[in-house]
Amino acid sequence: MRIGCPAEIKNQEYRVGLTPAAAREAVAHGHTVMVETGAGDGAGFDDATYRLAGADIAPDAATVFAEAEMIVKVKEPQPAERARLRPGQILFTYLHLAPDPAQTRDLMDSGVTAIAYETVTDPRGGLPLLAPMSEVAGRLAPQMGAWALQKANGGRGTLMGGVPGVGPAEVLVIGGGMVGTNAARVAAGMGADVTVLDLSMDRLRYLDDVYRGLFRTGYSSTAATAERVARADMVVGAVLIPGAAAPKLVSREQLSAMKPGAVLVDVAIDQGGCFETSHATTHDDPIFSVDGIVHYCVANMPGAVARTATIALGNATLRPLLAIADKGWAAACRDDPNLLAGLNVHAGHLTNYAVGQALGIDVLSPKLALSE
Numbered sequence: 001m002r003i004g005c006p007a008e009i010k011n012q013e014y015r016v017g018l019t020p021a022a023a024r025e026a027v028a029h030g031h032t033v034m035v036e037t038g039a040g041d042g043a044g045f046d047d048a049t050y051r052l053a054g055a056d057i058a059p060d061a062a063t064v065f066a067e068a069e070m071i072v073k074v075k076e077p078q079p080a081e082r083a084r085l086r087p088g089q090i091l092f093t094y095l096h097l098a099p100d101p102a103q104t105r106d107l108m109d110s111g112v113t114a115i116a117y118e119t120v121t122d123p124r125g126g127l128p129l130l131a132p133m134s135e136v137a138g139r140l141a142p143q144m145g146a147w148a149l150q151k152a153n154g155g156r157g158t159l160m161g162g163v164p165g166v167g168p169a170e171v172l173v174i175g176g177g178m179v180g181t182n183a184a185r186v187a188a189g190m191g192a193d194v195t196v197l198d199l200s201m202d203r204l205r206y207l208d209d210v211y212r213g214l215f216r217t218g219y220s221s222t223a224a225t226a227e228r229v230a231r232a233d234m235v236v237g238a239v240l241i242p243g244a245a246a247p248k249l250v251s252r253e254q255l256s257a258m259k260p261g262a263v264l265v266d267v268a269i270d271q272g273g274c275f276e277t278s279h280a281t282t283h284d285d286p287i288f289s290v291d292g293i294v295h296y297c298v299a300n301m302p303g304a305v306a307r308t309a310t311i312a313l314g315n316a317t318l319r320p321l322l323a324i325a326d327k328g329w330a331a332a333c334r335d336d337p338n339l340l341a342g343l344n345v346h347a348g349h350l351t352n353y354a355v356g357q358a359l360g361i362d363v364l365s366p367k368l369a370l371s372e
């Protein structure tokens with residue numbers, strides 16, 4: 001198969017869809033790989049490294065889109081990219097179609113077969129191509145929060161680990177899933193005093209079993225949250241109710257009970273945020289203050305560490321990518337129902353029920369799409 005990887009054109013996106021390591025594997029499987037010149041620069045992979053891996057370097061995106069049978073990317077295709085897609089071409093990338101009717105229409109009109117990273121499942125019901133970005137954002141959250149706690153950034157001027165004779169920062173993590181557990185581990189590693197709240201007793205049992213001694217766990221009741229928010233130097237918002245907007249767990253009123261200069265890191269901002277006063281920010285201008293409380297609410301946190309995020313995403317996407325290239329998308333999806341769950345659009349039809357429900361569009365069953 002001819003696999004093509006264009007440079008990302010979305011604002012502030014430095015990741016790239018194909019690493020040199022993935023390119024090498026694809027070439028070893030007998031495929032040809034074409035990467036747009038400069039596509040890997042933001043993640044620290046230059047053209048020469050791709051050439052060494054056996055890839056061809058294309059002069060521009062137009063060439064990649066015109067010649068490739070499968071396009072591999074990171075972010076959803078932008079309008080200029082959508083205009084270049086053609087019937088029968090395969091698109092393998094994050095799509096997030098449910099809140100994006102314009103993109104959904106364009107993909108259906110293009111005749112492309114689009115497999116979305118975020119809806120590929122695993123046998124345990126997890127989302128294996130979404131998980132690495134939650135790991136990255138979770139581990140980054142205390143790092144950004146620690147920076148925001150510095151006086152010059154409006155913070156309280158508290159050092160995460162304290163020093164002998166001075167206690168550490170108190171960090172509260174709300175939501176003990178993929179983001180929250182990674183955030184808690186890093187905050188504890190920085191020497192902070194960490195508590196994780198969750199609603200799921202199974203999850204709390206797991207965290208207590210595995211991380212006892214590193215951080216404490218608590219049940220996420222309204223009272224427990226209010227009491228701990230008032231004490232915290234940093235609160236990390238990491239809740240998720242699948243398919244729903246994030247619940248608002250800290251109100252504006254509660255800010256007045258917090259320590260002046262405390263920091264809220266709202267990782268759940270991509271689902272609307274779990275603090276009432278949050279609004280999405282960018283890496284250019286990541287923080288703002290409300291009533292003396294510093295908010296960090298960047299919606300695409302992994303972009304800050306594009307190299308780590310690119311390699312982590314590349315590790316997760318390699319097996320499905322090779323399956324699609326080796327067998328063709330239909331046989332690969334027939335052999336693997338978890339990959340079939342990733343099929344969102346095929347030959348003018350929407351093939352994902354959740355997206356169809358969100359947008360009010362009729363859905364062709366993915367199984368029927370296989371036999372088309």
Ligand SMILES: NC(=O)c1ccc[n+]([C@@H]2O[C@H](COP(=O)([O-])OP(=O)(O)OC[C@H]3O[C@@H](n4cnc5c(N)ncnc54)[C@H](O)[C@@H]3O)[C@@H](O)[C@H]2O)c1
Pocket residue numbers: 133134137174175176177178179180197198199200203220238239240241246247249266267268269270271298299300301302
């Ligand atoms: N900003 C970014 O760059 C970025 C990057 C990756 C993920 N995210 C977002 O981070 C959020 C968390 O993702 P995840 O992968 O950790 O999800 P996850 O499903 O692994 O974990 C979510 C946890 O929240 C818990 N929860 C739900 N309601 C709660 C409540 N009221 N109180 C306490 N806990 C509650 C659940 O029990 C679960 O353990 C999602 O909104 C995700 O989209 C943001």
